[in-house]
Amino acid sequence: MWEAFEHAAHYELDNLTAIIDVNRLGQRGETMVGWNTGVHVERARAFGWSAIEIDGHEPEEIDRAYKEAAEVSGRPTVIVARTIKGKGVKAVEDKDGWHGKALDDPDAAIDELGGIRNISVDVAKPDAAEPHRFETGELELPRYELGEEVATRKAYGEALAALGSARGDVVFEMYIAEQQLLAACVGLQARGWNAFGSSFAAFFSRAYDFIRMAAISRVNLRLTGSHAGVSIGEDGPSQMALEDIAAFRAVHSSTVLHPCDANQTARLVATMAETDGIVFLRTLRPNTPVIYDADEDFPIGGSRVVRSSDDDDVTIVGAGVTVHEALKAAESLEDEGISARVVDAYSIKPIDAQTLQAAAEATGRIGTVEDHWPEGGLGDAVLDALADSDDRPRVLKLAVREMPHSGKPDELLSAYGIDAEHIAAAARQLVGAEVAAS
Amino acid sequence: MWEAFEHAAHYELDNLTAIIDVNRLGQRGETMVGWNTGVHVERARAFGWSAIEIDGHEPEEIDRAYKEAAEVSGRPTVIVARTIKGKGVKAVEDKDGWHGKALDDPDAAIDELGGIRNISVDVAKPDAAEPHRFETGELELPRYELGEEVATRKAYGEALAALGSARGDVVFEMYIAEQQLLAACVGLQARGWNAFGSSFAAFFSRAYDFIRMAAISRVNLRLTGSHAGVSIGEDGPSQMALEDIAAFRAVHSSTVLHPCDANQTARLVATMAETDGIVFLRTLRPNTPVIYDADEDFPIGGSRVVRSSDDDDVTIVGAGVTVHEALKAAESLEDEGISARVVDAYSIKPIDAQTLQAAAEATGRIGTVEDHWPEGGLGDAVLDALADSDDRPRVLKLAVREMPHSGKPDELLSAYGIDAEHIAAAARQLVGAEVAAS
Numbered sequence: 001m002w003e004a005f006e007h008a009a010h011y012e013l014d015n016l017t018a019i020i021d022v023n024r025l026g027q028r029g030e031t032m033v034g035w036n037t038g039v040h041v042e043r044a045r046a047f048g049w050s051a052i053e054i055d056g057h058e059p060e061e062i063d064r065a066y067k068e069a070a071e072v073s074g075r076p077t078v079i080v081a082r083t084i085k086g087k088g089v090k091a092v093e094d095k096d097g098w099h100g101k102a103l104d105d106p107d108a109a110i111d112e113l114g115g116i117r118n119i120s121v122d123v124a125k126p127d128a129a130e131p132h133r134f135e136t137g138e139l140e141l142p143r144y145e146l147g148e149e150v151a152t153r154k155a156y157g158e159a160l161a162a163l164g165s166a167r168g169d170v171v172f173e174m175y176i177a178e179q180q181l182l183a184a185c186v187g188l189q190a191r192g193w194n195a196f197g198s199s200f201a202a203f204f205s206r207a208y209d210f211i212r213m214a215a216i217s218r219v220n221l222r223l224t225g226s227h228a229g230v231s232i233g234e235d236g237p238s239q240m241a242l243e244d245i246a247a248f249r250a251v252h253s254s255t256v257l258h259p260c261d262a263n264q265t266a267r268l269v270a271t272m273a274e275t276d277g278i279v280f281l282r283t284l285r286p287n288t289p290v291i292y293d294a295d296e297d298f299p300i301g302g303s304r305v306v307r308s309s310d311d312d313d314v315t316i317v318g319a320g321v322t323v324h325e326a327l328k329a330a331e332s333l334e335d336e337g338i339s340a341r342v343v344d345a346y347s348i349k350p351i352d353a354q355t356l357q358a359a360a361e362a363t364g365r366i367g368t369v370e371d372h373w374p375e376g377g378l379g380d381a382v383l384d385a386l387a388d389s390d391d392r393p394r395v396l397k398l399a400v401r402e403m404p405h406s407g408k409p410d411e412l413l414s415a416y417g418i419d420a421e422h423i424a425a426a427a428r429q430l431v432g433a434e435v436a437a438s
Numbered sequence: 439m440w441e442a443f444e445h446a447a448h449y450e451l452d453n454l455t456a457i458i459d460v461n462r463l464g465q466r467g468e469t470m471v472g473w474n475t476g477v478h479v480e481r482a483r484a485f486g487w488s489a490i491e492i493d494g495h496e497p498e499e500i501d502r503a504y505k506e507a508a509e510v511s512g513r514p515t516v517i518v519a520r521t522i523k524g525k526g527v528k529a530v531e532d533k534d535g536w537h538g539k540a541l542d543d544p545d546a547a548i549d550e551l552g553g554i555r556n557i558s559v560d561v562a563k564p565d566a567a568e569p570h571r572f573e574t575g576e577l578e579l580p581r582y583e584l585g586e587e588v589a590t591r592k593a594y595g596e597a598l599a600a601l602g603s604a605r606g607d608v609v610f611e612m613y614i615a616e617q618q619l620l621a622a623c624v625g626l627q628a629r630g631w632n633a634f635g636s637s638f639a640a641f642f643s644r645a646y647d648f649i650r651m652a653a654i655s656r657v658n659l660r661l662t663g664s665h666a667g668v669s670i671g672e673d674g675p676s677q678m679a680l681e682d683i684a685a686f687r688a689v690h691s692s693t694v695l696h697p698c699d700a701n702q703t704a705r706l707v708a709t710m711a712e713t714d715g716i717v718f719l720r721t722l723r724p725n726t727p728v729i730y731d732a733d734e735d736f737p738i739g740g741s742r743v744v745r746s747s748d749d750d751d752v753t754i755v756g757a758g759v760t761v762h763e764a765l766k767a768a769e770s771l772e773d774e775g776i777s778a779r780v781v782d783a784y785s786i787k788p789i790d791a792q793t794l795q796a797a798a799e800a801t802g803r804i805g806t807v808e809d810h811w812p813e814g815g816l817g818d819a820v821l822d823a824l825a826d827s828d829d830r831p832r833v834l835k836l837a838v839r840e841m842p843h844s845g846k847p848d849e850l851l852s853a854y855g856i857d858a859e860h861i862a863a864a865a866r867q868l869v870g871a872e873v874a875a876s
Contacts, residue, residue, distance in 0.1 A: 002440035002441070026614070045484075046483075100673075175464065202650070203647070205650050208644075208646035209646070212640070213676065215841075218841075243650065246685070247646070247684070250680075250811050250815075252680070252841050253841075375814065380818040381813075383818065384813075387832070392831075394830065395826060403690050403691075
C-alpha cells in the first residue's frame with residue numbers, strides 16, 4: 001500500500017480518507033505489528049498523511065475521526081482503528097484459527113450479539129456528479145505517409161494526444177509505479193473517465209494482479225505497452241516484453257492488439273476508446289514502414305491479408321514487427337517459386353478465425369511468427385482458431401526460444417529466429433513436409 | 439520497496455545495508471521528492487531501519503557510513519546518498535533529458551573526468567561460505583492409500599515437510615507479501631538453499647514481475663500455488679487462479695506441473711527439488727481420490743494414460759481436478775458405446791508430446807479440459823504439441839469461459855462447463871463431427 005500512500009500525498013488528495021482496521025490477527029497467528037497502531041501512524045505521517053488513532057468499536061470516536069478527516073487540507077487522512085477480531089462472540093473473540101471459517105453455532109453467536117438478525121442502515125450515497133469534462137473538438141488522428149518510417153509507440157502517443165483533444169481525456173504522471181498506474185486508471189474509469197495507461201509492456205507484469213482484479217471488477221481499461229520483444233535491441237531482456245501477449249490473453253474480458261504501422265496504431269487507439277473490458281495495445285520501439293493508408297479501418301477481431309494470390313503454397317501469420325519480416329520473406333520465396341500469403345493478425349484476441357480458416361483451406365500450411373515466447377502468444381491463438389475446423393493445417397510456430405542478449409534489433413531478430421530468413425526457411429520446411437507426407 | 443523494508447526490519451537483518459542514490463532526476467523531470475533526502479530518512483526510520491545521510495560524492499562520508507552501518511545491531515541500515523546525476527560532465531550534469539542516452543561527445547566527457555579510461559578497483563569479495571545445513575535423514579515421502587480422499591494442497595504441505603526433514607530445507611513465514619516471498623526465495627537460492635515458495639496460485643500474479651526477473655537472472659525456484667480454478671468453490675473469483683498456467687508457461691526456463699492426486703503430488707514435490715529453472719506446482723483445494731500408488735514415478739515431461747483400449751474413439755486430456763471428471767465421463771460414455779482414452783497431463787510444460795501424438799494417431803479426436811481460462815493453458819499446450827505432427831486431430835477445448843460466481847465446487851465445475859457431463863458431451867460432439875466430415 002505504501003506506493004499508494006506516496007502518490008496520494010504527492011497529489012495532495014485531501015478528499016481521500018483511508019481506514020486501517022488493526023485487529024491484530026492474520027490468517028495464521030499475529031500480524032507483524034499486532035496492535036501497535038503507533039507504527040501505522042508514524043509510517044503514514046512519514047508518507048505525508050494526516051493520521052488519527054481511535055478505538056474502532058466506539059461510534060463517537062469513529063464520528064469524530066471522520067469529521068476531523070474532512071477538515072484536513074492538502075493531505076489525505078488515515079484513521080488507524082484498533083479493533084478486536086470477532087468482538088462480541090466469546091467463542092472466537094480475539095482467538096487464532098478462525099479466519100475465513102464458519103462458526104460452530106451461528107445462532108448462539110447472533111444471540112450473544114443481541115439477537116437482531118436484520119439491521120438496515122442508510123448512509124450518505126457517494127457523490128454521483130458527472131466528472132469534469134474538458135473542452136473537446138473534432139477527432140483528427142495523426143496521418144502518416146505510406147513508406148514513412150515511424151515507431152508505433154510514437155504513433156500511439158500522437159494518436160492519444162489527438163484523442164485527448166477530441167474527447168476530453170486526461171493524462172496523469174504516475175512516476176515508476178505500475179500498480180498505482182493501474183489503480184489510478186480503475187479509479188478514473190469508475191468516475192466516468194476513459195483511462196489510458198501507458199508503460200513498457202514488460203513492466204505491466206508488475207501490475208498483473210491489479211489487471212486481474214480490474215477484470216474481475218468488470219473495469220474498462222485501455223493499456224498500452226511499448227518496447228515489445230527483442231526488437232527493442234540494446235536494452236536487454238529485462239526491458240523486452242516477451243510474455244505480455246500470454247499474460248493479457250489470459251485476462252477475462254481482454255482484447256489484445258498489436259499493430260505493425262503508425263496509421264494502424266492511430267486507428268486502433270481510437271477504437272480502444274470505444275472498446276469495453278481490458279484492452280491491451282502492444283507497440284514497438286523501432287521504426288517500421290507505414291504500409292496502410294491513413295483512412296483504412298481496423299476493426300477489433302479483424303486481420304489484414306497483406307499479400308496473397310490464387311495459388312498460395314503457404315500462409316505466414318505475423319503481428320507487429322514480424323509482419324514486415326514476413327513480407328520480406330514472401331518476396332524472397334517468390335524468387336524460388338513459393339507463393340506465400342501474409343496475414344497481419346493485428347487483433348490477437350479476438351483473432352480473425354475466419355480469415356485463418358480460409359488461409360488454412362487455401363494453403364494447407366501455416367507459419368506463425370512472433371516476437372514473444374512460444375507460449376500463450378500469437379501462435380497459440382492461431383492454433384486455437386483452427387483447432388476445431390475441418391481443415392487443420394500443419395503449423396510451424398516461430399518465436400523467441402532462448403533468453404535474449406543485448407544487440408541491434410536486426411541482429412536480435414535474426415539471432416532468435418524470427419527474421420525474414422528464418423521465416424523463409426520455415427515456409428520451405430512446411431512446403432517440403434507436406435510434399436513428403438503426401 | 440517498502441514491503442521489503444518492513445520484512446527486513448521485522449527479521450532484524452542487521453547484516454543488510456541498503457543505499458538510496460538520490461540524484462533528483464527521473465527519466466522525465468524531477469522525481470516526487472527530488473533531493474529531499476530527509477523524506478527517505480524519516481520513512482526508513484518509521485519502518486524500523488537505521489538511516490544515515492551522506493554526500494554521495496565524498497569518499498570519506500561513504501567510508502564512515504559503511505563503518506557505522508556495520509556497527510548497528512538488531513536493525514538494517516540505509517545510507518541515503520545525495521548525488522548529482524552526470525556529475526563531472528558539464529554537458530549533462532544535473533540536466534534533464536539524458537536518461538539512458540548516449541553522450542554526444544564521449545571522448546570529451548572522459549577528458550573532463552580526468553582522462554583515465556580504465557580503472558581497476560579490488561573490493562572485498564562476498565562471503566562465499568557454505569550456508570548452514572540442518573541435520574537431515576532419509577527421505578520418507580507421505581504415502582496415501584488408493585481411493586483415499588486428499589486435497590493435493592495438503593499432500594504438498596506434507597511432502598514439503600518430509601522433504602525438509604530429509605534435505606535440510608527451511609520454511610520462512612513472509613506474511614501477505616508475495617513479492618517479498620519471491621525476493622526471499624531468490625536470495626535463499628543465491629546462498630545455496632533450495633527455496634520453495636507457497637501461496638494461493640492466484641496471488642502469484644502479485645509477484646509476476648519478480649518471477650519474470652528471477653527467470654532472467656537464471657534463478658532456480660520452486661513455487662507452489664494452491665486453490666486453483668473454480669474447484670475452490672465458495673471463495674469466489676478473486677481467489678480462483680484461472681490465469682496461472684498461462685502466466686507460468688510464458689516464463690522462460692519454467693516447468694508447469696499440475697497433479698491430480700496426493701501420491702502424485704508427493705512425488706512431484708521431491709522431483710521439483712532437483713529441477714532447475716522456475717518450477718511451478720499447481721494444487722487443489724478440494725479433496726480428490728488417490729488413483730496412483732505411492733511408489734509410482736512421475737517424471738517431468740511425462741503424462742499418464744489412465745484409461746485406454748485398443749479401439750478408443752476419442753482422447754480426453756485433463757490435469758488436476760479435470761482428470762477425475764474425465765474418468766467419470768469415460769465411464770458414462772462407455773455405456774453409450776464410445777470408448778474414451780483419458781490422459782493425465784500432469785506435466786503441462788514440458789508436455790508429453792509423444793503420448794499426445796500417439797493418442798492423436800490412435801483416436802483422431804482430442805478433447806482438452808482445464809479449470810483455467812481458455813487462453814495459454816493446458817489446451818494451448820496440447821495444440822502446440824500437435825501443431826507440426828502428421829496426425830492433426832480435431833481438438834475441442836473445454837475451459838472456463840465466463841467470470842465465475844461463488845458456489846459449491848461441483849456446482850461450479852458444472853456451471854462453467856468442465857465437469858464429467860460437459861466432457862461427455864464434447865466427446866460425443868467430436869465423434870459426431872468426424873462422422874459428419876468423413
